[in-house]
Amino acid sequence: MTAIAFVIGVVVLVVGLAVSIALHELGHLLPAKRFGVRVGQYMIGFGPTIWSRRKGETEYGFKAIPLGGYISMAGMYPPSPRETAGKPGRAGGGFFATMVQDARSANDETLHGRDDDRVFYKLPVWKRVVVMLGGPVMNLLLAVVLFTIIFSGIGVQTATTTVAGLSECVPASVSAECTAADPPAPAQAAGIEPGDVIVSVDGTAVSTFAEASAIIRQSPGQSIPIVVERGGEQQTLTVTPATIQSPATDSTAATEVGFVGIRPDVQYVRQPIWTGVQTAAENVGQVASIIWQLPVKVYQTAADLVTGQERDPNGPLSVVGAGILAGEVAAVDAPIVNRVSAMLGLLASLNIALFVFNLIPLLPLDGGHVVVALWDGLKRAWAKLFKRPAPKPVDATKLVPVTFVVVIGLIVMGAVLILADIFNPVSIIQ
Known part of the structure; x- marks a missing residue:
């Protein structure tokens, strides 16, 4: 699968x-068409043509390798000097000069006459x-x-202030698993329940879980009030965040932070x-x-x-x-x-x-x-x-x-x- x-x-x-x-x-x-330029081809892809259909003066189609595309406009460049002079000419000087002449010849093939105004270079x-x-x-x-x-x-997936679940214990560190020896999480002891909506933490109104979490992390061992909405009514609960060890990162050392054991509900917020x-x-x-x-x-x-x-x-x-x-x-x-x-x-x-x-x-x-x-x-x-x-x-x-x-x-x-x-x-x- x-x-x-x-x-x-x-x-x-x-x-x-x-x-x-x-x-x-x-x-x-x-x-290009709006400005009157003659467009010979509109192609998606490169290589051999696998399907095409002509509508008016333009051929529309698909080619075998879908890694690019192009439109062919008449007169991407001015006509070559040999055409404007009315006499033949040739490129000399080796490989690059030959390339220049070939490019001019290919461009001249898109021109239907020197008096044709439906060309790109005359725009x-x-x-x-x-x-x-x-x-x-x-x-x-x-x-x-x-x-x-x-x-x-x-x-955008956002952790909301709605409580989705509670941790069973206070782990030894942020990333540690619960063991039988670990104490119960403060959120359970404070009476917080799944489905509660956190309104404020320590007197500060919060609208996202990140805001609530920041206050909790800064308050290890301190009793703080948390206002939750439950069943359409607000209740004030007191919780004392436990102290756990936050792991060190490349830019910060390990620190002690507060932990209450709340898992937020994650929703898509437009x-x-x-x-x-x-x-x-x-x-x-x-x-x-x-x-x-x-x-x-x-x-x-x-x-x-x-x-x-x-x-x-x-x-x-x-x-x-x-x-x-x-x-x-x-x-x-x-x-x-x-x-x-x-x-x-x-x-x-x-x-x-x-x-x-x-x-x-x-x-x-x-x-x-x-x-x-x-x-x-x-x-x-x-x-x-x-x-x-x-x-x-x-x-x-x-x-x-x-x-x-x-x-x-x-x-x-x-x-x-x-x-x-x-x-x-x-x-x-x-």
């Missing part, structure tokens, strides 16, 4: 990732920026929706509707800090893989690692609502990663296309300011060698993370 649950978790992750990619590309497609700068940011923004919005479902729809937006914003900052140090983080991951050291649980993951976590979430022994919440959180985090990653200002990522559009707009504004002739559109195909290096770097980092996720995975199971 656990194996089946694990497989279900992986499948849910793959489907969720495919939906995220589909929405990302839809974020590009809708504004105003702000429209090009909107088209390219549409994909990442769609991932951000999806993450906000998922986080909102988690926090405001399902809620958070304000804006919590999803706040959580998404916090996650963007966290992921951005990882992306900024991505080469270093990947190097550390590779070193941990070679040395067998435990990986940083907050470090980068590949799709394989995310799939393993999804499988473990689905297979863990926990209520179904907990697993659903954790799975939604994982998908939301993946969408935040897609949002931040695609904003990196390097081609072929969306952020790189935004930078090209802004540079083109800056050149035009500069020429207009000094009343000079309008410059030619920025030819981003000249950046193909840089794009090639970036792609190779991404492939290498992806391979390292996949190997690490297979042989030295991050796991939620301890």
Whole structure:
């Protein structure tokens, strides 16, 4: 049964990732069509096409490897110099020059003529920026929706002030088990009963169990009043917290704390509707800090893989690692609502990663296309300011060698993370 649950978790992750990619590309497609750009293809995945259907001028379909997607827009770059000059030309200078020429030739195939205005590069700068940011923004919005479902729809597990049960004894320490020699817990002696709702502790009104517990822990050996609501009426009970040893941590030494033996009722408490937006914003900052140090983080991951050291649980993951976590979430022994919440959180985090990653200002990522559009707009504004002739559109195909290096770097980092996720995975199971 656990194996089946694990497989279900992986499948849910793959489907969720495919939906995220589909929405990302839809974020590009809708504004592109709205602005009149001719879109030849809208594809989810890479590799061989397994299904497609043409509607109007656009072919919609799925490819065999659901690890990405793309839309094919006419005239992503200006036509090559040989076309504008009306005569053939060729690239010289070796490998990278050939790559530039191949990119120009592929781009020219999307142009249906030099007078065609339904091309991407002829759009105003702000429209090009909107088209390219549409994909990442769609991932951000999806993450906000998922986080909102988690926090405001399902809620956060919270220990409430309702008493669920009582301890039978005062253990020797916080983590110790009861023995026959241990004295009875103070809560039982004070007359506290399961179902009571704690209203105040030592004269201080409390709304969460954490608040009540903090006062109790600070009052070992002191008699304090606890007001509880029982059967619609309030009663004041006096309890003397026993003194037990709190274990030492990395930052604090062992201390003596108060203990009365109350187990709280745990419920899902729905958070304000804006919590999803706040959580998404916090996650963007966290992921951005990882992306900024991505080469270093990947190097550390590779070193941990070679040395067998435990990986940083907050470090980068590949799709394989995310799939393993999804499988473990689905297979863990926990209520179904907990697993659903954790799975939604994982998908939301993946969408935040897609949002931040695609904003990196390097081609072929969306952020790189935004930078090209802004540079083109800056050149035009500069020429207009000094009343000079309008410059030619920025030819981003000249950046193909840089794009090639970036792609190779991404492939290498992806391979390292996949190997690490297979042989030295991050796991939620301890």
